[in-house]
Amino acid sequence: MKTLTIVAGVLLVFVFVWERVDVVRVGYQIERLKTQKVLLERERDQLQVKFSALTAPERIAKVATEKLGLVPPQQGQVLMVHQPGDVPGLPLPSVEQVRLARHDSTERVSE
Amino acid sequence: MTAGPSRGRRYVMLLLLICGFSVILVRLVTLQVFQAAELTAKADRQHQKTVSFEGARGMVSDRHGKVLAMNVEVPSVFGVPTSLESPSTVARHLAPVLHIRSDELERKLQQDKSFVWLARKVEPEQGRRLEQLSLDGIGVVMEGRRFYPKGPLLAHVLGFSGMDGLGLEGLERQYDLDLHGEKRVTVLQRDALGRTVFPKGLAEQVPTPGHALTLTVDEVIQYIAEKELEEAVTRTHAKSGTIIAMEPQSGAILAMAVSPRFDPNVVAALTPDRWRNRALTDTYEPGSTMKIVVASAALEEKVMTPESMVFGENGHMVIANTTIHDHDKLGWMTFSEVIQKSSNIGAAKTGMALGEQRLYHYLQAFGFGQRTEIDLPGEVSGLLKSPKDWGRRSLASISMGQEVGVTPLQMVTAVATLANGGVMMKPYVVSEVRDQKGRLLKEVLPQVKRRAVSQDTARTMTTMLEGVVTNGTGTKAAIPGFRVAGKTGTAQKIDSRTGAYSSTQFVGSFVGYVPAESPRLAMIVVLDEPQGEAWGGAVAAPVFRRVGEQVLNYLGVSREDTVKIALAMKDH
Numbered sequence: 001m002k003t004l005t006i007v008a009g010v011l012l013v014f015v016f017v018w019e020r021v022d023v024v025r026v027g028y029q030i031e032r033l034k035t036q037k038v039l040l041e042r043e044r045d046q047l048q049v050k051f052s053a054l055t056a057p058e059r060i061a062k063v064a065t066e067k068l069g070l071v072p073p074q075q076g077q078v079l080m081v082h083q084p085g086d087v088p089g090l091p092l093p094s095v096e097q098v099r100l101a102r103h104d105s106t107e108r109v110s111e
Numbered sequence: 112m113t114a115g116p117s118r119g120r121r122y123v124m125l126l127l128l129i130c131g132f133s134v135i136l137v138r139l140v141t142l143q144v145f146q147a148a149e150l151t152a153k154a155d156r157q158h159q160k161t162v163s164f165e166g167a168r169g170m171v172s173d174r175h176g177k178v179l180a181m182n183v184e185v186p187s188v189f190g191v192p193t194s195l196e197s198p199s200t201v202a203r204h205l206a207p208v209l210h211i212r213s214d215e216l217e218r219k220l221q222q223d224k225s226f227v228w229l230a231r232k233v234e235p236e237q238g239r240r241l242e243q244l245s246l247d248g249i250g251v252v253m254e255g256r257r258f259y260p261k262g263p264l265l266a267h268v269l270g271f272s273g274m275d276g277l278g279l280e281g282l283e284r285q286y287d288l289d290l291h292g293e294k295r296v297t298v299l300q301r302d303a304l305g306r307t308v309f310p311k312g313l314a315e316q317v318p319t320p321g322h323a324l325t326l327t328v329d330e331v332i333q334y335i336a337e338k339e340l341e342e343a344v345t346r347t348h349a350k351s352g353t354i355i356a357m358e359p360q361s362g363a364i365l366a367m368a369v370s371p372r373f374d375p376n377v378v379a380a381l382t383p384d385r386w387r388n389r390a391l392t393d394t395y396e397p398g399s400t401m402k403i404v405v406a407s408a409a410l411e412e413k414v415m416t417p418e419s420m421v422f423g424e425n426g427h428m429v430i431a432n433t434t435i436h437d438h439d440k441l442g443w444m445t446f447s448e449v450i451q452k453s454s455n456i457g458a459a460k461t462g463m464a465l466g467e468q469r470l471y472h473y474l475q476a477f478g479f480g481q482r483t484e485i486d487l488p489g490e491v492s493g494l495l496k497s498p499k500d501w502g503r504r505s506l507a508s509i510s511m512g513q514e515v516g517v518t519p520l521q522m523v524t525a526v527a528t529l530a531n532g533g534v535m536m537k538p539y540v541v542s543e544v545r546d547q548k549g550r551l552l553k554e555v556l557p558q559v560k561r562r563a564v565s566q567d568t569a570r571t572m573t574t575m576l577e578g579v580v581t582n583g584t585g586t587k588a589a590i591p592g593f594r595v596a597g598k599t600g601t602a603q604k605i606d607s608r609t610g611a612y613s614s615t616q617f618v619g620s621f622v623g624y625v626p627a628e629s630p631r632l633a634m635i636v637v638l639d640e641p642q643g644e645a646w647g648g649a650v651a652a653p654v655f656r657r658v659g660e661q662v663l664n665y666l667g668v669s670r671e672d673t674v675k676i677a678l679a680m681k682d683h
Contacts, residue, residue, distance in 0.1 A: 038184075042253070045183040046235065052178040052260030057334035073664070075591055080669045 166292020167255050168276055169321030171269060173330040174542065180269055180283070180375075182255040182292075182320075186238025187231040192220050195248040205249065208240045209233065220248075231274060232256040255292075257283075263372040265333050267388040268326075268364075268487065268540060271375040280386055282540065285488045286324055289544050293318035322552060325543040327363035332356055335661045336368035340636075343654045344370045347619075347641035353390045353519045354658060359527040359624060359633045361557035362536030364485070365662075391483075391490040394516035395618045395637070398602030399453045399584075399647070401512030403526060403622070405461050406450050407572050408473035411564045414464045417447040417575055421457045428456045431503035435459055435511070447575045451583030453599060455511040462510025467498040470509065476563040477525040478535060479517055485538045486555075493517045512602060519637045522622055525563075527633035529576075530596075530624035533569040535560040572596075577627050588621055588652035590660045592670030596630075597623020597655065599647035604640070617645035621652040625659050631668050632659060 053059070064070040142150065171180040188209060195201055198220035199213075206213040209230045219227050230237075231254065238251050257272045270281020278287035295318040336354040344352045349370075356366040373385045387393070409415040423441025427434055437454050449457030462470050474480065480495025494516030496505070501514075508514040520538060528535040537558040544553040564572075576596035579585040584599040600620040606613035620637040624630040636651040636658070644650065 042184045045181065048178060049181060049183055049258045049260045052181075053262075055177070056261040056264065057331050058262070058264065058338075061334070061338075072661070075660075078664045080664075080667055 165255065165276065165294045166318035166320040168257060168272065168292055169290040169547075170323040171282065171290075171326065172323070173326050173328050173333075175329065176325070177330045179261055179265060179326070179330065180257060180259050183258055184253040185232050185235055185256045186241070186251045187254045188229045188233060188238075188241060189250050189252065190220050190227050190229050191225055191248045191250070192222050192227060193225050195220055201246055201249060204244055204246060205229065205241075208237055208244070259375045261330065262376065263374045264330065264337065265328060265367070266373050266375045267369040267386065267390070268328065268367050269375060270386070270488075271378050281388065281487065282324065282326075285486055286541065286544075289322040289324065292321045320547045323545045323547070323549075324541050325545070326540055327358070327361075327365065327542045328367070328540065329365050331665055332662050333366040333368065335665070336366040336658055337370075337372065339654050339658045339661075340368045340370045341372070343636075343638060343650065347638055347643065347645075347650050349638040349642070349650075350640040351389060352639060353637045354634065354654070355390055355519055355523045356632055356634045356658070356662065357523055357527050357538060359530035359630045360536070362524070362527070362538045363542065363557070364538055364540050365632070367540075388487065388489060389519070391485060391487060391518050391520045394491060394493045394518055395639070396513050396515065396602040396604070397517050397522055397620065398512040398600040398618065399455075399458075400522055400526075400598050400600035400620055400622050401515065401517075402450060402453065402458045402510070403529070403572070403576070403598050404473055404477045404479070405458055405465070405470065405510045406446070406575065407477070407529065407564050407568055408465055408470060409446070409461045410571055411473070411568045412465060412469055415446045415461060417445065417571060419446040420444070421446055421449050421454075421460055423454055424456050426456070428459065430459065430507045433504055435507060447578055450575050450598070451578045453579075453584045458510045459507035462506050467501060467506055470506065471495075471498050473563070474509070474515070476535075476561065477528060478521055478560070478563075479515065479525070483520055483524050483538050485520060486541055490520070491518060493521055512600060519620075519635050522620075523633055523635035526598075526622045526624065526635070527630075528563050529569045529572050530630035530633045531569075532566045533562055533564040535563050573627050576623065580623070584646075584648040585621060585623070585652050587648060588623060588655040588659075590625060590656050590663065593625050593659070593663060593668075594627035595623055595625045595656075595659070596627040597621055597625075597652075599652055601645060601647045616640050619645050619647040619650040621647050621655045623655060625663065626668065631666055632662055634659065 167182040167184075170178060170182075172178050188205075190201070192198065199217050202213045202216035202220055205211070205216050209216070211230060216229060219229060229249070241249065241251055255276060257276075259266070259269060259271070266281075268281055270279065270283040270285075272278045272283045272287075272290075276291060278284040278290060283290065336356055340352045340354050343349070352368075352370040354366065354368040355364065357364055367388070367390050369389050371385065373381055375386075378386065406415070410417075415421075420443055422443050423437060425442060426437040426440035429435075435455050437452075437456050439452065441452060441454050441456070444452065444454065444457065446457070446461070448454075449461065465473075474495055480493055482490045482492045484490075496514070501509075505514055524535065524538050537560050539555055539558070542555050543551060546552055573596045576598055577594055579598050580589050580595045585595075585597050588595055588597050588599075598621070600618075600622070602618045602620075603612040603614070604616040604618060605611070606616065618637060618639055619641050620635065622633075622635040624633040634655060636654045638645075638650050638654075641650045
């Protein structure tokens with residue numbers, strides 16, 4: 001009985017010590033993960049800034065005109081086609097008429 | 112006999128023990144009581160690390176969520192001069208990385224201080240290179256730096272924040288309380304190797320970032336406005352320029368472009384003159400665009416109808432010993448033609464028919480002489496004297512847009528009132544404030560300021576202003592396929608040397624809305640001191656057309672002839 005008590009006591013001490021050591025170990029692990037999270041968040045923010053800079057309308061327009069040779073649409077080259085009811089206050093053609101406009105729009109562009 | 116020496120030894124031992132314990136006791140008392148405070152502080156310095164956390168400044172994005180301003184953590188470099196053996200060697204190593212002169216760094220590192228900033232908020236790449244160098248006595252900490260990824264786009268509205276993260280100009284200043292992150296100081300425990308030991312409850316200690324702002328501005332419309340404004344300013348050699356585009360039904364600002372532009376990422380070398388938002392801080396005499404208000408007042412008060420006949424005095428009229436001129440020798444004309452042809456004499460006669468009190472009432476009703484209360488800093492109220500301070504010529508002068516100072520924002524808000532059926536809306540730039548988790552904290556809804564004129568008057572004015580673009584001074588503002596309502600303005604500036612109106616310095620402007628029958632866009636274009644031909648109809652109206660055409664295309668607004676085209680195609 002006495003031996004059992006001693007063994008139990010020693011075990012308890014071991015459990016206590018192990019628990020304390022593990023708390024510290026997990027603590028370090030948590031800190032490492034937090035650091036990793038901070039670094040990833042920082043990288044995400046840097047990429048977000050880069051993305052925003054690359055998608056700036058000024059840059060896109062520059063690349064479109066200078067690199068790709070695109071030009072802004074000229075007068076009469078843009079034809080809006082709406083589903084009925086899209087634009088309040090404007091009398092819109094029937095669906096059939098809209099389809100006609102869409103179908104023939106390329107011809108008008110070349111005029 | 113043996114008890115004597117044995118007892119003696121025991122006493123000696125006891126005495127030694129008492130002495131020993133007494134020494135320990137005295138030492139303990141000294142350490143624990145007398146030196147307690149000093150030693151505790153020393154231990155704390157070794158075991159603890161005080162860290163100041165500051166939540167990131169909130170993000171600013173346009174109406175479609177495109178990022179316009181955000182914080183990114185970047186390295187800041189500091190030195191500990193007291194721990195350096197050779198400041199000159201360290202300075203030589205640092206100079207090429209930080210792009211700072213070696214002698215300047217050396218001077219900082221020779222100071223008798225335990226901490227000096229060497230370079231704050233540098234590029235991440237520079238931080239990485241410094242870490243590779245691993246110089247003793249040189250450290251790197253991360254700090255939040257404000258980035259404006261679109262460069263100069265919308266810079267006058269966004270403003271900028273300082274090195275310490277405080278909003279200094281524009282929205283950054285106006286919404287600083289919302290944008291700035293929480294500041295918190297935390298004490299962390301360190302182990303023998305200097306590592307941070309289990310920062311208890313660190314998750315709770317992380318300070319909350321600032322709130323995010325969503326703007327009413329559309330970055331594409333803003334870009335179109337800025338691009339066209341820059342081109343116009345360059346072409347006309349104007350001193351500066353402004354374009355404001357507004358949604359008439361809500362007062363939401365779609366674009367606010369000011370030239371010359373500046374990049375808020377690099378403001379250190381600029382003067383305040385460069386970042387001032389002229390759209391709401393600078394006043395100008397509007398000239399003929401003010402006739403819109405005079406005409407609206409005359410229609411509302413039934414002093415005039417569009418068909419009323421007005422005599423143009425063949426281009427000359429004497430009022431209070433001064434002569435008012437028109438650009439043409441105009442005779443009899445309808446009131447609509449007074450506006451179409453922008454007759455100064457017609458406007459002066461209209462103003463005189465209204466009288467001082469009624470004209471003043473409508474000037475106030477359209478928001479002149481008072482701030483629009485837009486959510487941007489630095490707005491001025493303009494200049495509108497009370498009738499008791501008016502001179503004998505004031506009634507005529509004000510009717511043609513002189514003796515009154517307005518901001519471009521006031522003028523576009525006034526004209527948007529007509530586009531909105533006579534109801535004035537409060538202009539605004541921020542539509543939503545959200546917390547870091549995206550929860551809506553504040554939603555700004557369109558706010559009616561007042562009804563300035565009746566819907567009938569607004570409708571009649573629209574027809575008259577359409578006449579300006581179809582047959583009058585503003586034909587260059589016409590956008591094919593759309594009905595445009597607007598008014599040109601050309602105002603002489605006061606020559607600061609003579610105090611009289613200058614014959615060489617003008618402000619050319621055009622203000623209007625489109626499509627006239629169902630306005631989606633109210634816009635003003637102002638060019639300050641364009642060289643050469645300075646008429647608003649010649650310099651500002653074409654800019655209105657170019658911006659208007661692109662914006663309407665972008666917004667997907669149907670051309671008036673879409674229906675006709677579709678019908679014509681069906682016939683074929």
